[in-house]
Amino acid sequence: MTVLYILVPIAIALVITAIWIFNWAVNNGQYDDLDSPAHSILFDDDDPAHLAAQKREGDAERDDSDQDR
Amino acid sequence: MSHPTPCYHCGEPVPTGAPWHVTILGEQRHMCCPGCQAVAQAICSAGLESYYRHRTETSANPEAMPRALQDELELYDREDVQQRFAQRDGEEHQAILLVEGISCAACGWLIERHLRAQPGVTDVALNMGNQRLSLRWKDNQTRLSGLLKSLRKIGYAAHPYEPDKASEQIAAENRRYLRRLGLAGLLFMQVMMATMALSEEFNQDVTERMADLLRWASLLMTTPVVFYSCAPFFQGAWRDLRNRRLSMDVSVSLAIGGAYLAGIYATLIGSGEVYFDSVTMFALFLLAGRYLERRARQRTVESTAKLVNLLPPSALRVEADGSTQRIMLEELRCGDVVEVKPGESIPADGTIISGQSSVDESALSGEYLPIAKAAGDQVTAGTLNVEGPLRLRIDALGEQTRLSAIVRLLERAQSDKPRLGRLADDVAQYFLLTVLLAAVVVGGAWWWAADLHTAFWIVLAMLVATCPCALSLATPTALTTATGSLHKLGLLITRGHVLEGLPQIQTVILDKTGTLTEGRMTLEQILPFPGVDADQALRWAQMLESHSEHPIARAFGRSSEQAERCSNEPGQGLDGRCDGQPLRIGKPAFAMALTGLPEPERPAGDGQWLLLAGADGPLCWFALNDRLRSDAHELIDGLKARGLEIVLLSGDHQRVVDRVARELGIDQAIGNATPDDKLAFVQARQSAGEKVLMLGDGVNDVPVLASADISIAMGNASDLAKTNADAVLLGSHLSALLQAMAIARKTRAIMIENLGWATLYNLAVLPLAAFGFVTPALAALGMSLSSLLVVLNALRLTRIRPPVAAQHHSAQPEPSA
Numbered sequence: 001m002t003v004l005y006i007l008v009p010i011a012i013a014l015v016i017t018a019i020w021i022f023n024w025a026v027n028n029g030q031y032d033d034l035d036s037p038a039h040s041i042l043f044d045d046d047d048p049a050h051l052a053a054q055k056r057e058g059d060a061e062r063d064d065s066d067q068d069r
Numbered sequence: 070m071s072h073p074t075p076c077y078h079c080g081e082p083v084p085t086g087a088p089w090h091v092t093i094l095g096e097q098r099h100m101c102c103p104g105c106q107a108v109a110q111a112i113c114s115a116g117l118e119s120y121y122r123h124r125t126e127t128s129a130n131p132e133a134m135p136r137a138l139q140d141e142l143e144l145y146d147r148e149d150v151q152q153r154f155a156q157r158d159g160e161e162h163q164a165i166l167l168v169e170g171i172s173c174a175a176c177g178w179l180i181e182r183h184l185r186a187q188p189g190v191t192d193v194a195l196n197m198g199n200q201r202l203s204l205r206w207k208d209n210q211t212r213l214s215g216l217l218k219s220l221r222k223i224g225y226a227a228h229p230y231e232p233d234k235a236s237e238q239i240a241a242e243n244r245r246y247l248r249r250l251g252l253a254g255l256l257f258m259q260v261m262m263a264t265m266a267l268s269e270e271f272n273q274d275v276t277e278r279m280a281d282l283l284r285w286a287s288l289l290m291t292t293p294v295v296f297y298s299c300a301p302f303f304q305g306a307w308r309d310l311r312n313r314r315l316s317m318d319v320s321v322s323l324a325i326g327g328a329y330l331a332g333i334y335a336t337l338i339g340s341g342e343v344y345f346d347s348v349t350m351f352a353l354f355l356l357a358g359r360y361l362e363r364r365a366r367q368r369t370v371e372s373t374a375k376l377v378n379l380l381p382p383s384a385l386r387v388e389a390d391g392s393t394q395r396i397m398l399e400e401l402r403c404g405d406v407v408e409v410k411p412g413e414s415i416p417a418d419g420t421i422i423s424g425q426s427s428v429d430e431s432a433l434s435g436e437y438l439p440i441a442k443a444a445g446d447q448v449t450a451g452t453l454n455v456e457g458p459l460r461l462r463i464d465a466l467g468e469q470t471r472l473s474a475i476v477r478l479l480e481r482a483q484s485d486k487p488r489l490g491r492l493a494d495d496v497a498q499y500f501l502l503t504v505l506l507a508a509v510v511v512g513g514a515w516w517w518a519a520d521l522h523t524a525f526w527i528v529l530a531m532l533v534a535t536c537p538c539a540l541s542l543a544t545p546t547a548l549t550t551a552t553g554s555l556h557k558l559g560l561l562i563t564r565g566h567v568l569e570g571l572p573q574i575q576t577v578i579l580d581k582t583g584t585l586t587e588g589r590m591t592l593e594q595i596l597p598f599p600g601v602d603a604d605q606a607l608r609w610a611q612m613l614e615s616h617s618e619h620p621i622a623r624a625f626g627r628s629s630e631q632a633e634r635c636s637n638e639p640g641q642g643l644d645g646r647c648d649g650q651p652l653r654i655g656k657p658a659f660a661m662a663l664t665g666l667p668e669p670e671r672p673a674g675d676g677q678w679l680l681l682a683g684a685d686g687p688l689c690w691f692a693l694n695d696r697l698r699s700d701a702h703e704l705i706d707g708l709k710a711r712g713l714e715i716v717l718l719s720g721d722h723q724r725v726v727d728r729v730a731r732e733l734g735i736d737q738a739i740g741n742a743t744p745d746d747k748l749a750f751v752q753a754r755q756s757a758g759e760k761v762l763m764l765g766d767g768v769n770d771v772p773v774l775a776s777a778d779i780s781i782a783m784g785n786a787s788d789l790a791k792t793n794a795d796a797v798l799l800g801s802h803l804s805a806l807l808q809a810m811a812i813a814r815k816t817r818a819i820m821i822e823n824l825g826w827a828t829l830y831n832l833a834v835l836p837l838a839a840f841g842f843v844t845p846a847l848a849a850l851g852m853s854l855s856s857l858l859v860v861l862n863a864l865r866l867t868r869i870r871p872p873v874a875a876q877h878h879s880a881q882p883e884p885s886a
Contacts, residue, residue, distance in 0.1 A: 004279055008263070008286045015259045015290070022251040026244050036197040039174035 076101030078109045078224075080127035082591075093121050104131040108224035112179065115186065115223070120179040126800075129170035131224045132623065140395045141383045142214035145229060150397060151213070154229040160209055161191060166202045166227040168195065168220070172800075176225070183223050187216060201230060228382070239367050246363055249298040250356040256290045257349035261849075263287040264346040268846040277339070284336040287345040294349050295329050298356060317497040317541045320504070324536035325351060331529045341526060342845050344533045350849060351538050354856050358545040365552045365562075384416040385409070387460060405463050409454045417450045418470045419461035425639045426457040429620065431582055433471070433768050438677070439620065441640035451768065455619050456639045475744055475768055475789075492569060492817075493544040496824050497537070500831070504535050511839045523841075531838035534848045535831045539855035543823035546863035551816040554867055558812075559805040560781075564795040569820075570779050571813030573760045577708050578751060578773070580765035581719035581729055584783055585704075585803075586695045588766070590624040594692035596672055606689035610681050613643045613654045621679070624693050642679070652688075654681045661687065697732065700803040705733045707807040714759075718742055718750060720769050748772040764798075764806065766790055781806065816866060823859045830855040 025031065074083045077091075077098030089100035091109040100106040108131050112120055144150055155164040168180065177195045180202065184193040189210030195202045206216060213229075220227045263283045266273045275283070302325065305318030328344040335341035385393050387406040398416055401407070409415055411426065427439035430452045439455045442448060448461060450470040467473065508528050515524035548569075552562045562568065582588050597603045607625075609632075614622035616635040632652070635645030642655010644663070653660040657668045660682035669687050671678055676694030680687055708715055716737040719726045723740030730738030739750065751773050754761050763770070763777035766786035774780035775793045782794035784801045791797050798805055834851055837843055843851075 005282065008282060011259055011262070012286060012290065015255050018255050019252055022255065023248055026247050026251065031244075031247055032240075033196040036174075036177055036195060039177060039197060 074099050075127075076105050076130075077121075078105035078128050079130040081105075081130055093118060102130070102132055105224075107131070108222065111222040112183075112224075115183055117179055117182055117223075120175050123175035123178065124173050125175070126172040128172055128176070128224055131170075131221075141381075142217050143212075144383050144395060144397065145217065146212050146214050154231050155213075158205075160207055161205050162208050162213070163203070163205045164213065165230045166204055166217075167230040168200050168202050169226040170224055171195075171197070171200050179223060180220065180225060183219065184216065187211060187219055190216065202227065239363075243360075243363050243367050246301075246356070246360045249301075250353070250360045253294050253298040253349060253353040253356050256294050257346070257353045260287045260290050260294075260349045261346045263290070264343060264845065267343065269844065270846045281336075281339055284339075284343055287343060288332060288336045291329065291332065291345040291348055294352050295325060298352050299325055301359075302355070314494075315498045315501045316494050317537065320497060320501040320537045321351075321355060321541055323501075324532055327529065328533050328536075331525075342530070344529070344845050344848065347533050347536070347845065347849050347852060350852060351536055354538055354852075355541060358542045358549070361549045362545050362565075365549055365556075381414045381416050401463060401466060403463050403466055406460055407463060409459045409461065411454055411456055411458060413454055415448050415450055415452050415454060415459075415461070417463045417467075418465040419448055419463045421446050421448060422460050422462050424457055424459035426459050427455045427619065427639055429453040429455050431588065431767065433475070443639075456617060456637060472768065475771060492820055492824070493541070496540065496828070500537060500540060500828070504532070504831075504835075507835060507839070508532060515841075527839070527841050530841065530843045530845075530848065531835065533845075534834045534838040534843045534851060536852065537827070537831070538852050539827035539830060539859045540824065542856055542859050543827050543863075544820050546860050547816050547820045547823060547866060550863050550866040551812055555805075555809055555812055558808050559784075559799045559802050560809045561797040561799055562795070563797065567779055567795045568813045568816050570760070571762075571810055572817050574713065574762045574779060574810075575759045576714045576716065576754055576761045578716045578718050578754075578761060578763045578765075578777065579735075580763075580767065580770050581717060581721055581726055582695065583766040583785070584764055585701045585717070585729060585733065586697050588695065588785075590620045590677070590693045591696045592624045592691060593676060593694045593696065594674065594690075596690040596692070598669075598687050598689060601688045603689070606681055609647045609652055610654055610679075610689070610691060612647045613645050613652060613681075616645065617643055621677070621693055625691075650683055652681065652683050654679055654691075656680070697729070698801070698803055701733060704803040704806060705735060707804070707810075709734075711810065718747055718773075720744075720747075720767075744769045744772050748776055751776050765794075812866070819862060819866060823862055826862070827855060827859060 075081065076083050077093065078100055081101040083089075083099045083101045087099065087101065089103055089106040090097050091100060091106055091113060092098070093109060093113060098109070100109060108128075112118065151162070151164075155162050171177065171180075174197060177197050180195055181193045184190050184202075184204065189207045190204070191207060192205040193202065204216065206213070217227055263286050265271055266275055266283055267280055299322075302318050302321045305316070306322035309316040309319055325348055328348045331341075332343040332345050332348070335343050381398065383395050383397050384401050385408045386396050386401065387393050387408055393408055401416060406422065407416060407419070415428070421442055421444050423444055425441075425443045427441045428448055429439040430449065433449060433452060439453075442459070447464075448454075448459070449472065450465075451472045465471075508531055511531060512524045512528040515527050548565065551568050555562060555568075579585055595603050595607060597606050611625045612632040613635060614625040615631050616622075617637055632643075632645035632647045635643060637643055638655070638659060641659040642653060644651075644653045646652065651663060653663045657671065657678070657680045660680040661668050663682055663684060664686050666686055669680070672690055672692070674692055676692045679691045679693065681689045681691065705715060714737075715735050716739065717726060717730045717733075717735045718739050720742050721740055723738075726738045726740035730736075742750065747770065751761055751763065755776070755778070760778045763773050763780045764783070765771075765774055765780070766783040768789055770782075770786075771789050771793050774782060774790055779796070780794040781796045781798055782790040784797060784799045786794075786797070796809075830851070834843065
């Protein structure tokens, strides 16, 4: 159990790091708007870039199967 | 006309034969006005058509938005003006804009997508919660005025946001609360692990040195929680003790402070129980409850923050040489001459020196029709110039205006506002007295039976075991969840006492204009004379009215064609040529002057009747009225069914007020009431011991809103009304109020259940603790279980289905084929 003499300080060091990161996130405004990101993800399907990427993928697959080319 | 097609864009009824339509999502959709048509076209041509697929609410009508003039927008490009709200970062500028017209999440998508496509814009982020848009742009590639204009094209009004002290302070405080909560949560987990190893129940074979290490480690980690996270409890307790009151904060501080001090003692002597896990857990639970409560409040404060300004941001000053210059409102001085164009708000109190127009004073007086004004008449800041350009000499600015007088009346009303008692604080008093008394008795008994040492540890265990965790969570959790549910239903609660107070209300006072009615003119009836086609008459009327900014003209909707040689006689009507023939629309006498014939008899029926006449005789009657909201009947019936007394209190003419009261079945109707009258009426009711709820919207209602026990403002109310109301009806669905009353009753029931359960738990654990059966592990277990139960019980309030919203969604404008 003597390993506790090392583990307890490590735990304390970890929690201090966690608190520091949390404070950074709060001060950086990460928690200011919890609603909009939840909605915006729903519309990403219609993102022109996303659609274009999907189309490219589809084209690529067709190109692969298209032996005449 | 009874069931007109709703406009695909904004949901307003489309006038018969309206020529406006846009092809959206592969179908032709009808629009109610050229404004909607232009916006819908702009959205489609920007390739953002799928906005219409995603939206869950109809969009805002672009014509209902405050107007912004090109030169006013350009003022925002001025370096000295921009300094107040924008930050410079190299060649990039950054500013926060307040956006109006956001109705659902899809609007956010539309705005962000549209702005990102503009050249020079580097970053756009819209916060849906408070409708603030943070924008970064390169000044050498685009101008702010251009961006504001492009937003307007897709139907949103935006203006720079200058942070006000109050909401900044709340935001900063909430961040501090979140840091407190995070600290308590992270440390709680560590402290829990360390102290669990010490508990006998877990039978960890720790050596004495190891136990010492764990005690010191948990003391080290508990200290920041007590001194940083729990600071608000101690401050609150100190404040309440100085006021000679026992509150929840006092009992919380006693439990935390007592357990922490005893823990230090136990650590120092190296034996005894440490309750550090209970201390940190307690702090975590309570902070979580309070943080949620604060966040709900911050959201409401932000979303009601300055959205619609009564005063225009700028004014057009007339210089001595006759030239005009646009200046910011702050630069205006008494004695200046300003020009106010039709459709603009009047910036300050003044006297008209030239021009003739009518002025919409509905916000200040409740009168829904504009009042005709000519040279020599006084006009008031914050009212709207409707018809013709006016030049006025400024008499009073800022603090001296009539608008400010109402604000002062409001401050007086606020200080007189009665406070409703809060359930939790009443319970806390008895609870604390009982626990303290029990502690003295039990401590004395153990001291007498055993020794001081045993008595100390027993009393400590008792204080921790009975610590009012569940009790102090009982009401905030119920209130927070109910606030969230109500928000979904469309009622935003800005002050805490609304839910507790709603079941106690006896009298409901309603305003008329803008509250029970929609607050604007709508076309109700068209009565053509024999031989005249109604559609043709409406088309002519629209052609004529499209020259006017009068609210009556807006009711006709605008036409793509315009009458020629149109002239406007303020207060009388319009004169012009349509399809080559002279026509007049307006007051019967004015219209018939064209024909020289006697006036035809006015049709029976309420409202404002306008006559369209040609050179050969009268053509058509148009009936206009300030239409009742569709759910006004439902509200009145619901309130009556609950046995509440209903009073209609309005600044409009008694005749009009009586008519509305008759139609809705309200027995008491008081008209011609000035803001002072209204305040006096409500205060008289209150001093008679009644609990009064006020529902209103205008600036003239503000003092009453501030004074009533519970006040609710309409969603489209003036700012001043919204910030001084205890709750805001978003989307102005009146029936949400009835829902709120039902939820408030249920919330009260749940709060009482929670308090009952928490008291029961404490009563049950008290004897156990008194006989020394409660160990730290058991105390922690009991505390978390009782708190969990209370929270789960409160969560039942989220399972309320929103029938109003459901109805609203199904009533979405689908093209009626």
